[in-house]
Amino acid sequence: MKILGLTGSIGMGKSTVAAMFRAEGVPVFDADAEVHRLQGPGSPLLPEIEALHPGTTHPDRGVDRAALRKAVWGNDEALGRLEHILYPALHKVRRRFLLRHRARPLVVLDIPLLFEKGGWRKVDAIAVVSAPAWVQRRRVLARPGMTAGQLGHILSLQTPDAEKRRRADFIIDTGGTLTVTRAQVRRVIACLSRSGGR
Numbered sequence: 001m002k003i004l005g006l007t008g009s010i011g012m013g014k015s016t017v018a019a020m021f022r023a024e025g026v027p028v029f030d031a032d033a034e035v036h037r038l039q040g041p042g043s044p045l046l047p048e049i050e051a052l053h054p055g056t057t058h059p060d061r062g063v064d065r066a067a068l069r070k071a072v073w074g075n076d077e078a079l080g081r082l083e084h085i086l087y088p089a090l091h092k093v094r095r096r097f098l099l100r101h102r103a104r105p106l107v108v109l110d111i112p113l114l115f116e117k118g119g120w121r122k123v124d125a126i127a128v129v130s131a132p133a134w135v136q137r138r139r140v141l142a143r144p145g146m147t148a149g150q151l152g153h154i155l156s157l158q159t160p161d162a163e164k165r166r167r168a169d170f171i172i173d174t175g176g177t178l179t180v181t182r183a184q185v186r187r188v189i190a191c192l193s194r195s196g197g198r
Helices: 013-025 031-038 046-054 065-070 075-101 133-141 148-157 161-167 179-193
Strands: 002-005 028-030 106-110 126-130 170-173
Touching: 002 170, 013 126, 013 179, 028 031, 031 075, 031 106, 046 075, 046 106, 046 179, 065 075, 065 170, 075 106, 106 179, 126 133, 126 161, 133 148, 170 179
Parallel strands: 002 106, 002 126, 028 106, 126 170
Antiparallel strands: none
């Protein structure tokens, strides 16, 4: 089994690309979706999160994401403590995913902070989803409640797109049509199937 790490900055189209890999029959581990689940109703992590940030969880609804975001926004220490709760649980889920699909020739780990949190060391190849900066900005600012200031803060926490592209084995450009992007995804799959990764 070859493991492809899929990453990209906010607004680059990574979710769309991940869906294209799924459509081609490649199992995809969605780290963001798993974090949401770990913060959802009934999660065993809720008491720890509540103890860390009182008033940010509800037994029947899980984490109040807006309240939690406000609690850690701009506070690296608070964010680090939250990650100390979430990441060990996330790693266990990822290990189960890899075990479940161990007979498959290729799997994708969709991890937004692949470079920032060291996940790049645990994959066989890296695909970076990218688009022109103006396209990224237009996409992100079209999201409800998003501001230029918030976008700037988020980007300051992420490895710059140019650096991600430099470190990538594959670059998937989403600045064009979906047909063009899908063709790039198929080329990545074909290349890894042929070469066996790095």
